[in-house]
Amino acid sequence: MIRSFCLFAFSLWLLAGSCLYAAQPPKREMRAVWIATVANIDWPSRRWLSTEEQQEEMLRLLDGFARNHINTVVVQIRPTADALYFSPYEPWSHWLTGKQGTRPQPYYDPLQFVIEEAHKRFMDVHVWLNPYRVTQSGSTGELSEEHLFFKNKDLFVRYGNRYYFDPGLDETREFLNRVVRDVVERYDVDAIHFDDYFYPYKIQGLDFPDQSTFEAHPRGFSPDRKDDWRRNNVNMIVAELQRTIKSAKPWVEFGISPFGVWRNRSADVRGSNTRAGVQNYDDLYADVLLWLQEGNIDYVTPQLYWEIGKPDADYAELVGWWSEHVYGKNLYIGMGVYKMGDSSQAAAWNDGNEIVRQLQLNRTQPQVDGAMFYNATAFLSNTFGLNDSLQANYYRYPALCPVNRNIKSKPAVSPQNVNVLRDGEQAYLVWDKVDRKGGEAVDYYVVYAFKGKEPGDMNNPAHIIARTHDHCLNLRTIKGLELSGYYTFVVTSVNRYKQESVPTHAVTRKM
Numbered sequence: 001m002i003r004s005f006c007l008f009a010f011s012l013w014l015l016a017g018s019c020l021y022a023a024q025p026p027k028r029e030m031r032a033v034w035i036a037t038v039a040n041i042d043w044p045s046r047r048w049l050s051t052e053e054q055q056e057e058m059l060r061l062l063d064g065f066a067r068n069h070i071n072t073v074v075v076q077i078r079p080t081a082d083a084l085y086f087s088p089y090e091p092w093s094h095w096l097t098g099k100q101g102t103r104p105q106p107y108y109d110p111l112q113f114v115i116e117e118a119h120k121r122f123m124d125v126h127v128w129l130n131p132y133r134v135t136q137s138g139s140t141g142e143l144s145e146e147h148l149f150f151k152n153k154d155l156f157v158r159y160g161n162r163y164y165f166d167p168g169l170d171e172t173r174e175f176l177n178r179v180v181r182d183v184v185e186r187y188d189v190d191a192i193h194f195d196d197y198f199y200p201y202k203i204q205g206l207d208f209p210d211q212s213t214f215e216a217h218p219r220g221f222s223p224d225r226k227d228d229w230r231r232n233n234v235n236m237i238v239a240e241l242q243r244t245i246k247s248a249k250p251w252v253e254f255g256i257s258p259f260g261v262w263r264n265r266s267a268d269v270r271g272s273n274t275r276a277g278v279q280n281y282d283d284l285y286a287d288v289l290l291w292l293q294e295g296n297i298d299y300v301t302p303q304l305y306w307e308i309g310k311p312d313a314d315y316a317e318l319v320g321w322w323s324e325h326v327y328g329k330n331l332y333i334g335m336g337v338y339k340m341g342d343s344s345q346a347a348a349w350n351d352g353n354e355i356v357r358q359l360q361l362n363r364t365q366p367q368v369d370g371a372m373f374y375n376a377t378a379f380l381s382n383t384f385g386l387n388d389s390l391q392a393n394y395y396r397y398p399a400l401c402p403v404n405r406n407i408k409s410k411p412a413v414s415p416q417n418v419n420v421l422r423d424g425e426q427a428y429l430v431w432d433k434v435d436r437k438g439g440e441a442v443d444y445y446v447v448y449a450f451k452g453k454e455p456g457d458m459n460n461p462a463h464i465i466a467r468t469h470d471h472c473l474n475l476r477t478i479k480g481l482e483l484s485g486y487y488t489f490v491v492t493s494v495n496r497y498k499q500e501s502v503p504t505h506a507v508t509r510k511m
Contacts, residue, residue: 026363027461029399030332030370032072033065033379034128037095038079039136042376047098051106054096058114064380066121068387069395073118074193074372077111078129078179080136081148081165085111085187089179091144101144115188122444122467124190124401126255127183130197131176131237134163148175157210160203167199167233168213176237177244184248191253192245196303198234199285201278230285239296251439251496253404257301257334257372258288260318262325272321275312292327298406299329301372305336307348308357315358323367329406330369333362338378340386353384359394369402397461400446401498409497410440415471418491420509427475427483427511431491434471439496444469446500448490449481455488455506475511483511 036042043061044054065073077084082093082100086109091101096110104110111127118125134149135142138161143149149156149163155175157166165172180192199208214226221229242254263271263281270289271279280286291297302322306313322331335358339349348354355373362368373379382388403409415431422428434442447466450456456463465478475483488508493501 024460025394025397025462026399027459027464028369028402030072030330030372030402031068031070031395031399032074032126032332032370032372033070033376034074034372034374035061035076035376036079036374037076037084037093038130040095044096047095051104051108054104054110055108055113058110059117061376061380062114062117062121062123065123065376068379068390069398070123071399071401072124072126072190072372073114074126074128075111075114076128076130077183078127079133080130081134085109085183087179087182089175089182090148091146094142099144100142101146111183111187119188122398125188126191126193126253127187127189128193128195129180129183131194132165132167132172132199133197134165137161138163157208159200159208160206162200164200166210166213167230167237168210168217170217173237173240177240180241181244181248184245184252189252191255191298192241193255193257195257196259196280196284196286199230199283202283227282227285231281231287234285235287235290235296238291239294242296242298249439251407251409253298253407254296255299255301255330255332256288256291256297257303258286259284260302260304260306260334261313262288270325273317274314277312289325289327292325292329295329295406297329298404299332299369300326301332301334303334303336303374304358305334305339305374307346307354308361309348310346316361319361319365319368323365326367330402330404331367332370332372333358333368335359335371335373337373337383337386338375340378340383353386353389355386356389356394370399398464398467399461400494400500403498407497409495409499412442412493412495412497412499412501413440414501414504415445415491415493416504418489418505418507420475420489420507425476427509429473429475429489429491429507431471434493434501436495441496442493443496443498444494445471446492446494447473448492449478450488450490450506451485453486453488453508455490455503458490458492458503486510 040046043057083090084093084096092103094100115125155165155171156163245252245254258280259278261274261276261279263279264274264276265271280288304315304318306315308315337355339345413434415434418431420429444467448458448463449465465481466473488506490503490506492503
């Protein structure tokens with residue numbers, strides 16, 4: 001039923017054309033971009049860059065995102081059991097410095113730098129880790145002598161031309177929980193994020209080498225249920241990580257971005273009407289629906305890197321399917337910006353703006369809370385005028401990040417004593433600072449302005465004139481605010497749970 005509505009609404013949009021542009025944009029919406037560090041895909045652009053060059057590149061990315069009203073960055077900090085941050089457990093990444101275990105010179109902590117700069121721009125930081133991958137090749141020569149691989153080789157297996165942690169070992173789960181707890185406790189991150197790499201994508205004719213582990217630690221699974229045992233290995237680490245994260249900082253989210261097809265309908269009546277060659281459940285041993293049902297993840301971002309109408313994996317079909325199977329959790333759609341303008345891809349990616357078509361389709365689906373774009377470099381390339389379309393239409397106004405429905409939280413505390421002070425030609429909006437700790441601490445304040453003597457629609461982001469970390473705003477510095485006649489101002493606070501306070505009063509002044 002939901003899929004039928006989705007397709008019907010999208011058909012109406014195709015007929016109505018630009019009419020939907022006039023619809024009020026959402027005040028809350030996930031707008032995220034993945035920043036891939038593995039193989040220097042996005043950042044840093046190459047190894048051995050100086051600290052200054054690395055920082056300049058990151059600032060260019062963040063400034064570009066800000067111009068497009070992106071509110072979240074998903075930064076890959078652990079691509080191959082290494083670290084793009086200071087870690088007591090794993091060596092510095094060779095993708096950062098050229099040699100694993102070598103720290104940046106002059107020294108700085110890239111993750112701390114990204115967090116500070118992103119938060120200045122009112123962007124959340126989701127840190128992206130790969131749970132099991134250790135190398136990108138069959139050689140261990142790239143590994144630091146201090147790597148855990150050389151201290152306890154029993155934790156690792158080789159599959160094809162890469163090394164991985166053995167997911168069936170308790171020690172693997174224990175180590176990964178230590179890594180994640182360390183990040184959450186020491187850094188002001190907003191979420192922990194995994195992508196689709198759990199058990200590796202299958203290599204034809206080659207079974208993953210975990211038979212000895214299965215025989216030593218079957219945990220009640222019979223020999224004919226080895227696939228269920230593998231899924232249980234992943235289920236356990238996902239559930240444990242959720243508890244680890246929430247025990248440290250309850251407001252930090254845990255999200256996963258799986259391959260776009262859970263199962264085909266031919267394999268499971270609950271599956272999607274697709275004919276995908278890879279399925280999460282069967283090939284990656286990732287039972288995403290179970291994690292959603294049990295609340296072991298806070299959001300899901302299926303990677304729907306296909307075009308609308310693709311015969312084997314139709315984007316529209318899958319948006320509808322995930323909407324029906326999200327079990328009340330937050331749903332963001334992973335969108336393949338990197339395919340735009342690629343002549344090797346289907347015609348849809350080279351005929352107009354497929355991403356814009358998909359964004360409009362997303363907004364016809366109430367369960368979809370926003371999008372994440374892969375990848376940063378492709379997103380900012382403005383292929384087919386994507387950035388122009390976002391800035392002029394779809395992302396014309398900033399949007400607050402969605403509240404996570406899987407996390408219990410309280411509304412933020414309302415700012416008090418809002419007032420307008422005049423100082424010559426200057427006009428300042430001031431209020432009392434909200435002093436709270438932990439998840440109830442203020443992340444930022446939101447300032448609304450309404451022409452006239454009454455407050456208007458606070459769900460319309462067009463009325464948001466500023467977000468600020470301060471409790472004072474110089475109104476003369478606000479671009480586009482014509483300070484003549486009467487204005488009514490409202491100030492709210494947003495806490496670490498993304499909850500916005502209820503405004504207690506408005507202040508009206510003749511400007």
